[in-house]
Amino acid sequence: MNVEQKLSKNKFSVDEGNPHISVDSSRLDADTIHALTVVCPAGLYSLGERGELHFDAAGCLECGTCRIVCAGHPGAMSWTHPRPSFGVTYRFG
Amino acid sequence: MSDYDVIVVGAGVAGATSAYCLAKGGLSVLLLDRGDAAGAKNVTGGRLYAHSLERVMPGFAGRAPVERRVTRETISLMTADSSVTIDFQKPGGMSDPASASYTVLRAEFDAWLAGEAEKAGCDLVCPAHVDRLLKDNGRIAGVVAGDDTLTADAVVLADGINSLLARQEGLKPELSAHAVAVGCKEIIELPERVINDRFNLAEGEGAARLFAGAPSGGLVGGGFLYTNKTSLSLGLVVTVEGLARSRTRLPDMFEAFKKHPAVAPLIEGGALLEYSAHLVPEGGLKTIPDLVSDNILIVGDAANLCLNLGYTVRGMDFAIASGQMAAETLIEAKNNGGDYSKGVLDGYWRRMEDSFVLKDMKTYKNAPEFIERPGTYNVYPELMDGIFSDLFTITGEPAVLARKKIWPRLRKAGMGGLAMDLLKGGNAI
Known part of the structure; x- marks a missing residue:
C-alpha cells in the first residue's frame, strides 16, 4: 500500500488556498532538500524532473519533522498549525 | 481581575491532568485545544504506564477507555530475513494498578480525560488555536486565540513537542535533529x-x-x-x-x-x-529546557519529558505527573496570595526533582548516547542471527560444540566493542 492510499483512510479537512506550511527551496541546500523528501511520513515533499522541490500541505500529519529539518535555515520554512477545524482529525491516535 | 486563574494550552494527557487537578484544587481553569475535540491532534505509540494517573485518579483504568492491560513484552533483534526474540509473558504480574500498563488510543482516551477535567469544573474549548501569549507590561497575562483575548493569572503550556508558543517566548530552544x-x-x-x-x-x-x-x-x-x-x-x-x-x-x-x-x-x-x-x-535530561518563568509553566512533551531505554519507552507517565505537579504548584501559589512569579513557581521544578520524573531522567542521563550506538542496529541482529542459525541448523555434517560455533561469531562481531557495550549499557540503561 502506498502512502497516498494510507492517507486516504484519514479524516482531513483541507484549508484550500491557506497552506499552513510553506517552503522556499531557494533558501535550502541540496542535503536539506533531500532530507525533506525522505523524512516526511506522509511523503508530501518530492523532486520534479528538473530537481525542483514540490510540496503539498494536503495530507499533512502535523508532526513537525520538516520544521526540525529546516530549523538551521532561517526564512526557508513557514510552519504553523492549520486554522481551527482544519487539518487532520485523528479518530484513533 | 482575570477571566481565569489559569489557562492550560493543549488538552493532551499533560494539559488535561493539569486542568483536572487545578479544578479539583478550586481554581478557575480554561483548557484549550486546537483539535476539534481533545485528543483529535494527538498520537501515541500505544502504551500508558498507569502509575502517575493512578495517583491522580485512583482506579481510573476501571472507568477510562483503555484498550488492554499489557501482560506480554517482547523485544526482537531483526536482520532482513531473521528475528531473535526475548518473550516475557506474565499474565498474573504487573496487575496491581500502580505497576500496570495499558495500551491506549489517544483520540478516545484524551477526550475522556478532558471530560473528567470538565466534570471537575474546568471550562474546555476546542477547537481553539492559541496564536500567542497575551502580555501586560511585559508580564504573561493570558492568551490570544483568533479574535478572542482571554486573561489569566498563569498559563500552563501543554502544547506538545512542537510548542510554537514556548519558542515564540524564547522559553525553549529548537530541538536538534539529533535529539x-x-x-x-x-x-x-x-x-x-x-x-x-x-x-x-x-x-x-x-x-x-x-x-x-x-x-x-x-x-x-x-x-x-x-x-x-x-x-x-x-x-x-x-x-x-x-x-x-x-x-x-x-x-x-x-x-x-x-x-x-x-x-x-x-x-x-x-x-x-x-x-x-x-x-x-529522545534527547534526555540535557534537552529539558527551563520549565518555569513568571506566570508560566511548561509540561509534557513541550518540556521534552520522554525516556527511551530501548526496552521501555515512556512519555505519557511523565507528562501526567508534570501536569499534576504544575497544578499543585499553582494551587499553592493561589492559596499563598496569588503570587505567580518565577521565584514561587520554581516550586514546580523542585517537585519534579523530588519525583520520579527528574530522578529517572537523571538516572538514565547517559541512555540517549548508549541507544544511538550503532551496534544495536547492525552488529547485534547479525550476531544473533549467526549464533541461532548455527545452533538450530542440522545438515548431517559432523557436529561441533556450541562454544566452537559461538566463539567465531563473537570474535567477528568484535569482542572489544561487545565488552564496551556491556559496560556502557550497564551504566546507561
Whole structure:
C-alpha cells in the first residue's frame, strides 16, 4: 500500500488556498532538500524532473519533522498549525 | 481581575491532568485545544504506564477507555530475513494498578480525560488555536486565540513537542535533529478473537512488542506493535538526523517493516483504519529546557519529558505527573496570595526533582548516547542471527560444540566493542 492510499483512510479537512506550511527551496541546500523528501511520513515533499522541490500541505500529519529539518535555515520554512477545524482529525491516535 | 486563574494550552494527557487537578484544587481553569475535540491532534505509540494517573485518579483504568492491560513484552533483534526474540509473558504480574500498563488510543482516551477535567469544573474549548501569549507590561497575562483575548493569572503550556508558543517566548530552544525522532503508525483493524489467538492473550490482556535492527534500516530507531481491543498499533520510529541522510523514504521503510517475515503474519488480514505521525523527544535530561518563568509553566512533551531505554519507552507517565505537579504548584501559589512569579513557581521544578520524573531522567542521563550506538542496529541482529542459525541448523555434517560455533561469531562481531557495550549499557540503561 502506498502512502497516498494510507492517507486516504484519514479524516482531513483541507484549508484550500491557506497552506499552513510553506517552503522556499531557494533558501535550502541540496542535503536539506533531500532530507525533506525522505523524512516526511506522509511523503508530501518530492523532486520534479528538473530537481525542483514540490510540496503539498494536503495530507499533512502535523508532526513537525520538516520544521526540525529546516530549523538551521532561517526564512526557508513557514510552519504553523492549520486554522481551527482544519487539518487532520485523528479518530484513533 | 482575570477571566481565569489559569489557562492550560493543549488538552493532551499533560494539559488535561493539569486542568483536572487545578479544578479539583478550586481554581478557575480554561483548557484549550486546537483539535476539534481533545485528543483529535494527538498520537501515541500505544502504551500508558498507569502509575502517575493512578495517583491522580485512583482506579481510573476501571472507568477510562483503555484498550488492554499489557501482560506480554517482547523485544526482537531483526536482520532482513531473521528475528531473535526475548518473550516475557506474565499474565498474573504487573496487575496491581500502580505497576500496570495499558495500551491506549489517544483520540478516545484524551477526550475522556478532558471530560473528567470538565466534570471537575474546568471550562474546555476546542477547537481553539492559541496564536500567542497575551502580555501586560511585559508580564504573561493570558492568551490570544483568533479574535478572542482571554486573561489569566498563569498559563500552563501543554502544547506538545512542537510548542510554537514556548519558542515564540524564547522559553525553549529548537530541538536538534539529533535529539528528536519521528514516528509513524498504522492502526490495523482485526477481530478481538484473532488478536487474542495470534498474540497468545486472554481477554483483556495485551502485548507490547519492540523490534530493533532491520526495521529502521540499521539507523537509530525501531519498530513497535501494541495490541488494542480490536486493532493493532504498528509503528516505526527513526531519529531524524539519521533518517535525513538515508536514501530510503520513511514511508517506504515502514512498508518494508510490514513485509518482514516476522511482522507480516502478525498483521495478515488486517484493514488499515488510520495512518498517523508524531515527533518523539529522545534527547534526555540535557534537552529539558527551563520549565518555569513568571506566570508560566511548561509540561509534557513541550518540556521534552520522554525516556527511551530501548526496552521501555515512556512519555505519557511523565507528562501526567508534570501536569499534576504544575497544578499543585499553582494551587499553592493561589492559596499563598496569588503570587505567580518565577521565584514561587520554581516550586514546580523542585517537585519534579523530588519525583520520579527528574530522578529517572537523571538516572538514565547517559541512555540517549548508549541507544544511538550503532551496534544495536547492525552488529547485534547479525550476531544473533549467526549464533541461532548455527545452533538450530542440522545438515548431517559432523557436529561441533556450541562454544566452537559461538566463539567465531563473537570474535567477528568484535569482542572489544561487545565488552564496551556491556559496560556502557550497564551504566546507561
